[in-house]
Amino acid sequence: MNDYSLTEFLMRIAPALGRGALVSIEVALVSAVGALLIGFVTGLARLSPHWYVRLPFVAYVELFRSTSSLVQIFYFFYVLPLVGIRLDAFLTGALVLSLNFGAYVSEVVRSAVQSVNPGQWQAGVALNMERAQIFRRIILPQAFPVMLPALGNYALELLKATSLVSLITITELTFAGSQLVQFYGRPTTIYLAVFTIYLVMALPLVALNHHIERRAGGVWQGKVRHK
């Protein structure tokens, strides 16, 4: 089964890799939405003046930032069913990636909100606005652009991290490639194809990040600098 020409072979593996790539994108999108939600809630909760509100969120962020995403994926995959929580592999993968990246996003959100000049809060008070109003209409619009470069970098990291869920039996791009290697051999062609597809999926994000970084000027490396 190894005597296909290169073009023939590529045509043969294309459908499986294409399906895998779609699953990768699906995992990335679901996790991105999850991470943004978790990250915003956590980041804002950590700005609470009450320590008992901050504490559980601090614990969550430190726990997920100090351990490996792959270890987290395996932990959820093997241990959650033992304590009676049954999720399918896709949900497990998306949940762990959401929690993992949510922890990083929360730091971005927190430092961006803190980077807004405190005088803006006072201005809001002077205008007789309520706290929530000040936050929504004055603080957030200024904090959001500060978050963009870091969020863009994490989006790219997330796309790459989806390859990890291949190890818990989700047939995304990497796992599709591994299965094809098992079936056909020819690892060179298959893994290079997988590599190229990842690159093609990443390029729009790379271009977007480049654009954001140029506009933001000086903000780089996934770190938000304080103004």
Next chain:
Amino acid sequence: MNFDLNSINVILPLLLQGLKVTVIASTGAVIVAIALGLLIAIVRRSAGRALRLAIDTVVTVVRSTPLLVQLYLLFYVLPLYGPAMSPMTTGILGLGIHYCAYLSEVFRAGIDAVPKGQWEAAIALQFNRLQTWRRLIIPQVVRIVLPQVGNYFISIYKHSSLLATITVVEILGTTLNYAGETFRYFEAFTLLGIIYFIVGFSLSRTVGYLERRLA
């Protein structure tokens, strides 16, 4: 599901053995990453347009593709064409190459942050190129980039668990092997998580301290 406390006596020594491999792999990888990253940053500065474009392209490609796939390429594909390396060497090289792309950016920014007057001072003192880099620029760059290199070391430490997929028996590999044989997934993975956390958290505290000291 009961947590079998007695099994800790068996698991803990195994995991610490695995942790040793993790630490060796991470340290090796960060050395490779620093060496390659610094080389890239320095060559890029004095390179012509074509070479610079080539370097930037390679760096972007390495940064935009998953480490897991890069490891598969090094582990399953490279030996078909070149010399076979041990899984550990492959892993250190893979991690090192992946992170040298990130570190080259850190070094580039670090070098740019050295004031222009320092280069002029080197000329005034009649330093040659090597002397300028070694005695003037690099010591200042190190101070600027140290916290970020520290942060990337933590990333490397966390990402080193991927080496389990290319048969390196580091701490995750040890856990998977043990749990696969004994079905003590709960105990093994919980201990793994605790150890991973303790080391990772201590590392991030240390880097945080460095950051404050050098700021």
